[in-house]
Amino acid sequence: MKVDIQKKVKIIQKSMESIRRSDTTLHTITFPRLAQELQIPMEELTSFFLNVEDIFLNEQKRVNRKIEKFLNEGIQNAKTASQAKELLESATLKLVDLLPEHSDLVFSASFYLPKCIEERARAKKYYKQTFRRIIKKGWPGKVDSVLDRQTDLVLLSVYGFYEYCARVSKKEGKAIHKDFTNMINLHLQDRLFF
């Protein structure tokens, strides 16, 4: 089992390197061509993935699953407002840590490959609901309409942050993280917002 996982990871990494080198649209890359590029039998590729879309979906879901687990556990454990505030900060830092080197390619794929678009839409809905719960708990006393508007702003900010981090090194992602969370905090504390 462990060997299988290692093999799968290796295939993913090699595939991403090959796709990056080819500099072509992802949907035009076929499995036989990829197997040839990677110099592995087709059967080995198909034992893990159905097609190129499946490789990207796997990568997209892997990061989403981990972040969602982190957020779900965090919400459950957050008993105070400050713990909820910390959760938002630590979740975005966790995102920086989790994003693999090829996350720019996965980001691109999530805008076109149908299953990846679907996953993106599902995840966005989840994040919206979850951020709303965190904001409500971490910055209590907001009326529903304010909560909704601020949730939208936090959501779009996090997606902008995700796009940025997907394209830069972890070091650069972490460098902006503190400023990013400070800004979100400032926004959520803003009593004059309305």
Next chain:
Amino acid sequence: MKKSTNNLKDKVVNRAVNSLRRNKRIEQISFAAIAKELNVSIDEITSFYSSTEDIFLEAQKKDWESLHRYWDKYIKQSSTPGDYKNAFEIFFERFVDTLSMDADLRLELSCYLPKCVKYRERNRKRVKQKFNKLIKKGWPGKDVKVLDRQTELVTVLFYGFIDHIVHIPKIERTRILRDFRNMLNLHLQDRKFF
């Protein structure tokens, strides 16, 4: 002559977008089908575009060049901090106002097609430079480091804003634009940022 060429190019873009909306696949966009629908020869279309990717790249460039021209006009006329702040705000307003009906699909392709991704990257740098200039002149007194960090954050947020706004109904865009601008203003006025 120039006007009719532009009209034809716009029609080609619209047909390509419609085809994509229907079939969800870029490879199903056919020059022959578009030529037939528009009652022109394929040669006429291939004189403008060498590939489907090219159609979307040109459309992306056209939208952004027009936006930059409009923005530059305001930047050029600015002389006081208030003018620069105004030029900063006007950019977002204009961006939202000029979003096409198919802005969602256009964004998705700009994040997916390799040539469009490259243009997007170059344009992001150009937008960032202008933000930097406007923040420097509109909110004077920041040191270079602060200016750079705040510029980066504003750019990160703007790209998250694009992704969000193209996926919501037109009527909701104005509301979120107001909140978004308030959030940026608050951030740029923040004296405790550092």
